Amino acid sequence: MSAKKTKESRAEKGFENIGEALTTSEQFLEKNQRSILIGLFIVILAVGAYLAYHYLYKVPRNEKAQTAIFKGERYFQEGSDSLALFGNGNDYIGFESIISQYSGTKTASLARAYAGLSYNRMGNNEKALEYLDKFKGKDLLITPAITGAVGDVYMNMGDTNKAISHFLRAAKSANNEMLSPIYYKKAGEAYLSIADYDKAIDVFQQIKDNYLNSPEAQEADKYIMQAKLLKGESN
Secondary structure (H helix, E strand, O other): OOHHHHHHHHHHHHHHHHHHHHHHHHHHHHHHHHHHHHHHHHHHHHHHHHHHHHHHHHHHHHHHHHHHHHHHHHHHHHOOHHHHHHOOOOOOOOHHHHHHHOOOOHHHHHHHHHHHHHHHHOOOHHHHHHHHOOOOOOOOOHHHHHHHHHHHHHHHOOOHHHHHHHHHHHHHHHOOOOOHHHHHHHHHHHHHHOOOHHHHHHHHHHHHHHOOOOHHHHHHHHHHHHHHHHHHHHO
16 A cells, blocks of 8 residues: 555544544533533523622622721721720711621721720720731731730730730731831840840840841840840849
């Protein structure tokens, strides 16, 4: 058999295989047409339901929540914590109501943070922890600040070790010149309060080494000297 005939034979065989495959596919489609259509309908229905939920419910709800919290943020900044928490009985419902009415929104999570900070300022440590511990966020400034605020609450409650743990976590997660030295300083002061002078020295030295331009670094030597003096007196 010539090479030309061999190639033609292979080509014909290839077309036959393709034809068989197409026939098999057509038979499969005919046999399973109803199941395939039902599957496609379910997918379309699911996508439609998600889009409807997102654009007709979730987005408008988030917008309403943002409008609701606006006045509360102003009350919080003014130090009017009771009004911020419980509303003014007129055109603002309060952080507490925002949390319950708009649960699952980012604004409700923010209201939870504000509520915890307000309760902390009012001296209600248990309520402050209840809200601050439930805060969930990924913001590089707010999230470390909330972790640090939990540390403040534990200090108020006399649990210095837990406070230190939160201060250090806040400082590390912030990892910036603005917040990190603040929380390292809080940790250092807490170490001093429980007479753990070596760790206090380490923390303030870390501020000097890593955050040289921060206000806290300007005071670090003072705290290091204090820790060394107290350490000498305790020996």
